[in-house]
Amino acid sequence: MRQFGEDHGYASLLIAALLGTVLSLLSTGYLFATGNNLFHLGIIGALYDLPQYQNDAFIQSLRHYASGPWLILSGKDRTLTVDGLFFVLLFFSRFLSILGFLLCAALLGLVSWRERLVFASVIATCSIMRGLSLAGGGGLFIPEFTQSEIANGLTLIMLYCLGRRNLLGGIILNALVFFTNAFFAVWNALPFLLVTGYWLRTGAVSPRQAMRQIALASLPAMVIAAPILVNIRSNPHCGQPMAVDYLTFLTQYWPLHFLIWSNSLGAIFGLAVIVILGAWGLCLLRPVNPTITLSSLAFVLVYGLGILVPMATHNPAILNLHLLRSSTCLHIMTSLILASLLTRWVLSGDRLERRVLGPLLLLAFCSIRALVPLAGIPLAIAMSPRLQRVARHGIERRGIHAKWLAVAVGVLMLGLWSLYGRQQIATLRLSHQQVRTWTAIGEWARSQTPRDAVFLLPTKDIRPHAPAPYSYAGDSAIFEFTSHRQVWVDFIRGAAVMWTPSYYSEWNSRIWPVLALKTPGQRMDYARRKGITYLVEACTGGSAAFGVDGLCVYATKVPGKPPPSL
Structure with missing residues (x-):
């Protein structure tokens, strides 16, 4: 060999x-600033060193996110x-x-x-x-x-x-x-x-x-x-x-x-x-x-x-x-x-492998996952001498058809890849737009709100078969990194329990009540009861402090004004 x-x-x-x-x-x-990047961005920004996070159990837990690349990159947002x-x-x-x-x-x-x-x-x-x-x-x-x-x-x-x-x-x-x-x-x-x-x-x-x-x-x-x-x-x-x-x-x-x-x-x-x-x-x-x-x-x-x-x-x-x-x-x-x-x-120099088995395996293996089980067909032919004899006999008698098989596989794969590509491009565009939206909100929050402000953001239950999120379905991972402002709770933060078990009580006491809130009004009432400074919500009218792309920030208490009605 x-x-x-x-x-x-x-x-x-x-x-x-x-x-x-x-x-x-x-x-x-x-894609950037999505999913588990929530943890990584907090580490790169070294948010745990900022005074407004000294009592934030989740952000402090990121000190113990035991992965070498992030230990090296802690605080590097200042230079990169x-x-x-x-x-x-x-x-x-x-x-x-x-x-x-x-x-x-x-x-x-x-x-x-x-x-x-x-x-x-x-x-x-x-x-x-x-x-x-x-x-x-x-x-x-x-x-x-x-x-x-x-x-x-x-x-x-x-x-x-x-x-x-x-x-x-x-x-x-x-x-x-x-x-x-x-x-x-x-x-x-x-x-x-x-x-x-x-x-x-x-x-x-x-x-x-x-x-x-x-x-x-x-x-x-x-x-x-x-x-x-x-x-x-x-x-x-x-x-x-x-x-x-x-x-x-x-x-x-x-x-x-x-x-x-x-x-x-x-x-x-x-x-x-x-x-x-x-x-x-x-x-x-x-x-x-x-x-x-x-x-x-x-x-x-x-x-x-x-x-x-x-x-x-x-x-x-x-x-x-x-x-x-x-x-x-x-x-x-x-x-x-x-x-x-x-x-x-x-x-291969073997016509059966090059003209039949190869194209069939290529179609099953390199198109979409739903076709992967079809890889069993060329593998079964290759493992069975009897099936090989039948296939070789067909090639010898109708050799031209084997060439057309390769052409058909190529055309079908182009169609499947085109479908996959369109779906992937749509997903990427949506994600990039959401990152831009949350970045804009984060930049506004950093420049226009008190350092100790706390935000209630749209969150979602990420478990299998969970219901759809109550409002803006985007990934808000970039918000806290950009804003340097505290977030009340997010479902994905629950992973911190794996290295900081004490965080469970806080996460558990916050996430389920928030997910149970069904209307903008209920979420505003909850934010006021808990002393949360700002609510980020799909724009519903009223006096929003800031808005972009259909997503608005509402102050729960505005000095000298009645509270907003959602």
């Missing part, structure tokens, strides 16, 4: 990685353009993932220029790497930057090191994973042990060599992991008891990462299909190097633990390993396997 460096080396690797990165970003687009920074970080994390895929593909024998360029194009556009993983909700190729996606690429590079019997590199890479996303590094322990155990058992690595590499890697790995361990250890809230059973909180907040029964049957079935397709692909690839096979098995076992652990314990430290979210790795491994197989077929 060919290995990395034996054919064209670094030039083809880097060029293919850049090509894949650009194609992938064109596919997903770029944050929007541009997030795009650079997204580009870097995507490049790291594509590079990791290419390196692991080298373990499967794909190292030539053509192979790498085709593989990078396929992996950049495959549907099961877009969005979130099924039955676990882990981030794959998503339009916004979060630190977890850096861990995807680092994990793949770690697996490549293991495949080359470089235990030293594998340990250091997993320390970097820990620095980025600690629970991801815990998942990686099992593939590391399985692959290392195989090398020791077969004699490819001697016990003495293994001990030497582990010893050499220990000090740099500890240095890399130390900032995270220190941050966790310094958290005075770590390990504190909660006012409610932890499983109850997870059910209230975001159960998809933790509880298999909270995921839909469709998502569970879809993930099972992905795992089966990966196993079929491995049977067809017959890799000489066992790393990808053993790692895939290891991640299936990790996910199995994620199913069982909540049934055995409600311990927050164990549940916070997000084991069910390791479905991310199942998507990644199957994508690697099928992209490698598709590359072989597309470049």
Whole structure:
């Protein structure tokens, strides 16, 4: 089997990685200040150092958001353009993932220029790497930057090191994973042990060599992991008891990462299909190097633990390993396997593989997720000698039809990609408009309201099957970063309970009453009772202090004037 460096080396690797990165970003687009960026922006702005936040439990909890990239970037909004920074970080994390895929593909024998360029194009556009993983909700190729996606690429590079019997590199890479996303590094322990155990058992690595590499890697790995361990250890809230059973909180907040029964049957079935397709692909690839096979098995076992652990314990430290979210790795491994197989077929000299199996797998794998199960058709043909004979006989007698099959697949894929592109562009435009709106409101609030002002913003229940938000459905993550003004509550802030259990009482006592308010008048009455200074609401008339794009800010008390009526 060919290995990395034996054919064209670094030039083809880097060029293919850049090509894949650009194609992938064109596919997903770029979003800023959405979702979990709420936490990241608070850290970059170092809001916890501002006097108006000294008693804000949520903002203070961000000091203990134990992820290395954000520890480094704390307070950097004073020297960096944050929007541009997030795009650079997204580009870097995507490049790291594509590079990791290419390196692991080298373990499967794909190292030539053509192979790498085709593989990078396929992996950049495959549907099961877009969005979130099924039955676990882990981030794959998503339009916004979060630190977890850096861990995807680092994990793949770690697996490549293991495949080359470089235990030293594998340990250091997993320390970097820990620095980025600690629970991801815990998942990686099992593939590391399985692959290392195989090398020791077969004699490819001697016990003495293994001990030497582990010893050499220990000090740099500890240095890399130390900032995270220190941050966790310094958290005075770590390990504190909660006012409610932890499983109850997870059910209230975001159960998809933790509880298999909270995921839909469709998502569970879809993930099972992905795992089966990966196993079929491995049977067809017959890799000489066992790393990808053993790692895939290891991640299936990790996910199995994620199913069982909540049934055995409600311990927050164990549940916070997000084991069910390791479905991310199942998507990644199957994508690697099928992209490698598709590359072989597309470049094959065999007419059946090039003209029939390749186009069929391309259609199923690189269009939309709903068609992924159809990948079973070309895989079944490839695994069955009888079906192959039938297919080859059809090609020999009607060879021209095989060419038209490839043309039909191309036309159908263009149509599906056009539909997906229009939907993606509409989503991106809406998100960018909402960010501009909330930025404008934040800038007004920063310049026109007292420093200790508190805002009640539209919020939404993010759980599966939750009702639609009561008013403006946009993501307000940018508001607090821009305004430097406190926000009363937001549903997504509940994640802080995972590292600051004491925050649960405040979040729980605020979010459900706010979500229960049905009318603008009810929300205004609530804001007055709680001493909230401003209410942000869909414009309903009355005397708004500020308004933009149909969203208005109402002062709950105006000196010398009657309170506004909504």
